[in-house]
Amino acid sequence: MEDQKPDDFKRELGLLDGTMLVVGSMIGSGIFIVSSDMVRQLGSAGWLIAMWVLTGTITVIAAVSYGELSAMFPKAGGQYVYIKEAYGKLVGFLYGWSFFAVIQTGTIAAVGVAFAKFAAYLYAPLSDKNILYELGSFKLNAAQIVSIITIILLSYINSRGVKNSKILQTVLTVIKILSLAGLIIFGFMAAKAEVWDANWTNAWTSQALDTTSGTWMPISGVTLISAISAALVGSLFSSVAWEGVTFIAGEIKNPKRNVGLSLFLGTLIVSVIYILANIMYLAVVPLYDIATAESDRVAVVASQSIFGSIGTLIIAVMIMISTFACNNGLIMAGARVYYTMAQDGVFFKKAAELNKASVPAWSIWAQCIWASALCLTGKYGDLLDFVVIIVLIFYILTILGIFILRKKLPDAERPYRAFGYPFLPALYIVVASAICIALLYTKTSTSGWGVLIMLVGIPIYYLTKAKE
DSSP states (O other), rough: OOOTTSSSSSOOOOOOHHHHOOOOOSSSSSHTTTTTHHHHOOOOOOHHHHHHHHHHHHHHHHHHHHHHHHHHSSTTHHHHHHHHHHHHHHHHHEEEEHIIIHHHHHHHHHHHHHHHHHHHHGGGGGGOOOEEEETTEEEEEEHHHHHHEEEHHHHHHTTHHHHHHHHHHHHHHHHHHHHHHHHHHHHHOOOOOOHHHHHHTTTTTOEEEEEETTTTEEOOOOHHHHHHHHHHHHHHOOOOOOHHHHHGGGGSSHHHHHHHHHHHHHHHHHHHHHHHHHHHHHHOOOOOHTTGGGGGOOOHHHHHHHHHHHHHHHHHHHHHHHHHHHHHHHHHHHHHHHHHHTTTTOOOOOOOOOOTTTOOHHHHHHHHHHHHHHHHOOOHHHHHHHHHHHHHHHHHHHHHHHHHHHHHOOSSSSSOOTTTTTTTHHHHHHHHHHHHHHHHHHHHHHHHHHHHHHHHHHHHHHHHHHOO
């Protein structure tokens, strides 16, 4: 092994750490909340499970396809590096720009706000209903302050070195997996035959809930396609951020093997947990109650059904651990992308520096400031919509990059080749493209903004080039 220069990353993360980073970054707040809206859109047990199976399948296909790229380019920066190698600096910059402006920081903000939402169960004054300051239309509430404090705290821990954040990530993620598994097992033990039978009676009857009258309306044709794409936003948002492990490849031992393997194991574990959790919801909560759960907190309704009145507190603590670990992984991974971009001369120069603990502290704090600002906008519900479309666009481009790089660099060393190539990567591209088109068509306002923010990066790129 070559000597490590002081300005190099330290390879301190093994396969377990990589897998825990994938699992920990994926499981945030989504699995506890989004199924409620999915049932409102599609109104049946069969469709709900089908959406989670579809999401899990395409997520695992994408993750094993990334394995080829992670083995070819086993260095910090991950997906940014793959896109730049396949398409050149402009598209690489567009990814990095979108990543900083919306993808990573928007997700960190949304997850921070979810943490605060459930902290209010333990201590009511932390709720978003507690307005601390008003100026015109701007309202500062307690939940925003809580989410910003957690983001600052995790940024501080991450700036002190990868060892602290690695231990925190692995411990919290193990607690998260065990508590979710416990919830699922206790849920199946408390399953009610009459609820299960009623939920599966018309398993494939697609219907939307009219929230004003509280009645189900049958849907088909274009309305059904629109409902499917709206429902998929929830399950897809719950299944993003697995690529975070590719950003810290510079700190993983034997990255050519371990990055790809942790991608596969992590996405598989999470997809199985998600599908089982939804089957459990259907075993203990009637369909109508899933659709009408207060603030969409379907896990709280399920937990009250399983554990009684203490169920609310059990779920609140679980989700606080879950979202805290999720943001730790996102903050750790995100900063490595800006570091690599800065080294390529397409981000602030200061971001290319490592501190004494061999971590890109400047990048961590820049990300912290912008994510905190996004917490203050109060627009995190919309953030989910436009995070999902940009994430999907870049997943598609990255997987298409496998085909491009096989033509462009036919003789490059490929310790691992994409599983099921060319069929599975092509299948992912087709399915994900269809979802993107449906999203742009059905959620033009929010998804359109996402695409617009991404495209704003083009003039910014050329302006910075002109300055050089």
